[in-house]
Amino acid sequence: MRLGATVPNFRAETTQGPIQFYDWVGDSWCVLFSHPADFTPVCTTELGRMAVHNHEFKKRGVKVxxxxxxxxxxHKSWVNDIKSYCRDIPGDFPYPIIGDEKRELAVLLDMIDEDSKHDPETALTVRSLYVIGPDKKLKLSMLYPASTGRNVDEILRVIDSLQLTTRLKVIATPANWTPGTKVMILPEVKDEDLPKLFPKGVEKVKMPSGITYVRTTTDY
Structure with a gap:
């Protein structure tokens, strides 16, 4: 699953009933993520924190x-454990979990590590997370081993970046960017176009090379 690839329209059984992926996701953004196994400790924390933060995903128009x-x-039995462990999940469990006992979707979406992909007895899905745009294309992927749980704040941060740079195609977000802080203006934007694009101002950073390629703004 490379960036820009079209995510296939699959059918799946989930804890909230059968879905056809394109119909289910509609015109929304989507986070589709895998975990190695039910009834395991780190996965319990991950699905729990995603559930706790579901309102943040909804605020951004993202389905999980x-x-x-x-x-x-x-899955259905484990959800009760997740809710018991993560007591701050409000109401019903907020998002569906796909059952993929035959590993067909895991293989299709490239969610199994290299050592295990040909062994159905031992293969587990790695911690793959795909951010999918309304155009059904892969916008971002995160791949973690089973030993390392993901950071939900980082998932939300990158979604904010993706949605911002989709809306304003002349900027990019720098390292450690968070909403409200400075963004970078792309090199292909001409200086003469800056006042029109960013009327509240642009900062140009002088470099020893003499090349002015770092231009920042908070006007977005």
Missing amino acids: IAHSCDKLGD
Whole structure:
């Protein structure tokens, strides 16, 4: 699954009923993420924190859906454990979990590590996370090993960056960027166009090379 690839329109059974992916996601952004196995400790924390922060995803127009190579019945039973452990999940569990016992979707979406992909007895999905745009194309991927849980704040941060730079195609976000801080203006933007694009001002940073390529603004 390379950036820019079209995510296929798959059918799946989930804890919230059967879905056809394109119909389910509609024109929304989507976070589709896999976890190695149900009834495991780190996965419990990950799905719990994604559920706790679901209102933040909804605020950004993002639908969330999880996946692993487990039985649908196990997912439904495990949800009760997640809610018990993460007591700050409001109401019902907010997003569906895909059951993929035969590993077909895991293989299709390239969510199994290199050492295990040909062994159905031992293969587990890695911690793959895909941010998918309304055009059904892959905008960002994160791949973590089973030993390392993800940071939900970082997931939200990159979604903010993706949505901002989709809306304003002449900027990019720098390292450690958070909403409200400075963004970088792309090199292809001409100096003479800056006042029209960023009427509140642009800062140009002098470099020892003499090349002015770092231009920042908070006007977005």
